[in-house]
Amino acid sequence: HIPRATIQRLATYVQVLENFARDEVEVISSNPLAEACGVNGSQVRKDLAYFGEFGIRGVGYHVTSLIAAITASLGVDREWRMALIGVGNLGKAILNHGEFRARGFNIVGIFDCDPFKIGEIVHGLEVHCTKDLKGMVAELGIEIGIITTPPERAQRAAQHLMDAGLTSILNFAPARIKVPERVHVEYVDFFHHLYALAFNHTQTR
Amino acid sequence: HIPRATIQRLATYVQVLENFARDEVEVISSNPLAEACGVNGSQVRKDLAYFGEFGIRGVGYHVTSLIAAITASLGVDREWRMALIGVGNLGKAILNHGEFRARGFNIVGIFDCDPFKIGEIVHGLEVHCTKDLKGMVAELGIEIGIITTPPERAQRAAQHLMDAGLTSILNFAPARIKVPERVHVEYVDFFHHLYALAFNHTQTR
Ligand SMILES: NC(=O)c1ccc[n+]([C@@H]2O[C@H](COP(=O)([O-])OP(=O)(O)OC[C@H]3O[C@@H](n4cnc5c(N)ncnc54)[C@H](O)[C@@H]3O)[C@@H](O)[C@H]2O)c1
Numbered sequence: 179h180i181p182r183a184t185i186q187r188l189a190t191y192v193q194v195l196e197n198f199a200r201d202e203v204e205v206i207s208s209n210p211l212a213e214a215c216g217v218n219g220s221q222v223r224k225d226l227a228y229f230g231e232f233g234i235r236g237v238g239y240h241v242t243s244l245i246a247a248i249t250a251s252l253g254v255d256r257e258w259r260m261a262l263i264g265v266g267n268l269g270k271a272i273l274n275h276g277e278f279r280a281r282g283f284n285i286v287g288i289f290d291c292d293p294f295k296i297g298e299i300v301h302g303l304e305v306h307c308t309k310d311l312k313g314m315v316a317e318l319g320i321e322i323g324i325i326t327t328p329p330e331r332a333q334r335a336a337q338h339l340m341d342a343g344l345t346s347i348l349n350f351a352p353a354r355i356k357v358p359e360r361v362h363v364e365y366v367d368f369f370h371h372l373y374a375l376a377f378n379h380t381q382t383r
Numbered sequence: 384h385i386p387r388a389t390i391q392r393l394a395t396y397v398q399v400l401e402n403f404a405r406d407e408v409e410v411i412s413s414n415p416l417a418e419a420c421g422v423n424g425s426q427v428r429k430d431l432a433y434f435g436e437f438g439i440r441g442v443g444y445h446v447t448s449l450i451a452a453i454t455a456s457l458g459v460d461r462e463w464r465m466a467l468i469g470v471g472n473l474g475k476a477i478l479n480h481g482e483f484r485a486r487g488f489n490i491v492g493i494f495d496c497d498p499f500k501i502g503e504i505v506h507g508l509e510v511h512c513t514k515d516l517k518g519m520v521a522e523l524g525i526e527i528g529i530i531t532t533p534p535e536r537a538q539r540a541a542q543h544l545m546d547a548g549l550t551s552i553l554n555f556a557p558a559r560i561k562v563p564e565r566v567h568v569e570y571v572d573f574f575h576h577l578y579a580l581a582f583n584h585t586q587t588r
Pocket residue numbers: 263264265266267268269289290291292295308326327328329331334335349350351352366367368475476477479480481482
């Protein structure tokens with residue numbers, strides 16, 4: 179079992195390593211990598227050790243092969259196909275967010291319950307009725323569901339995803355959703371960023 | 384100086400404590416709190432120790448007073464006034480997100496560069512031209528800037544915020560923005576949630 183906090187740091191290491199690769203840095207050791215990620219060197223070594231030996235002792239890590247090793251260990255070196263429920267402002271912004279596809283996370287089906295939206299084409303995808311989700315999951319190879327409905331509708335949207343056999347849910351609505359043990363829900367929340375800005379602002383004034 | 388990771392955990396403690404308060408739990412000790420937050424008990428005690436002694440030895444923490452103590456220590460027990468640049472899909476979804484106001488973060492000015500949007504009223508606020516930002520920051524008491532423009536326009540939006548005297552920026556656009564040392568930028572990114580879903584899905588299949 180790998181702690182949640184380790185996965186969060188590994189995602190940060192990948193993004194920072196990608197910046198180094200873009201700047202044509204070929205090799206990096208754990209301390210400069212750690213500093214760029216806001217952690218200490220021993221934390222980097224401990225996190226990477228979950229997946230095996232990567233660095234060359236005394237030299238450091240080869241940047242592009244470390245990226246490949248981390249993404250392979252996390253299972254994100256392949257395509258993940260997703261369904262999005264709630265094609266409103268946030269749903270459209272997520273469809274418009276080029277980062278998803280760049281990392282292999284493809285939204286292949288979009289669903290809503292508003293009769294005026296059903297049948298519309300948004301970012302090249304037709305909006306389907308949520309009731310159609312169950313029949314489309316197997317056909318489109320969908321493995322992850324995204325909820326971008328208002329909070330009071332999030333539980334219902336989760337029910338649709340679970341009825342369709344999905345067990346991985348990315349929830350943007352500010353509502354706790356009740357799911358059985360085998361279903362994994364990730365809540366997207368950016369308040370810690372605002373807390374960090376507020377705290378820093380208070381300290382420096 | 385308080386580590387970034389501690390602030391992130393403190394934000395989680397506040398949310399989990401708010402859930403306990405909603406369920407009318409009055410007192411809680413560090414281990415059940417830690418478990419609900421996915422960390423260990425000694426980490427909770429270490430994080431809280433940055434701000435002083437809160438618990439009653441042998442009894443635990445009083446839930447509502449611990450929430451008050453953490454939010455006061457972080458400086459988020461007061462109103463923070465913000466400007467948002469880029470009133471598109473994501474900007475509108477953020478304006479529609481009731482959680483902001485509930486936590487004292489108020490968007491009081493919205494700005495865009497599209498002549499068709501300027502003058503429109505969105506969620507009760509008039510869209511102003513980005514050029515007006517400088518004159519409005521002092522008048523509206525704005526302290527934090529939010530960027531929801533496309534990535535290639537994020538640097539320009541940041542420049543407008545800095546020219547207006549702002550030094551705290553919440554950036555949603557997937558682009559690195561160059562700022563002087565005294566300006567604090569927080570990047571909102573939810574990829575670690577997708578990595579956690581992918582990893583968990585791969586493990587359980
Ligand atoms: N976590 C974050 O980062 C973040 C940021 C901004 C907004 N939000 C949240 O995102 C949510 C969406 O905000 P928005 O501005 O896009 O709202 P919106 O009203 O524009 O869109 C909601 C969409 O969901 C659809 N819908 C409602 N119930 C449904 C159901 N049962 N099945 C299918 N579709 C359904 C509606 O028809 C609508 O199209 C809100 O809960 C908001 O608080 C989260």
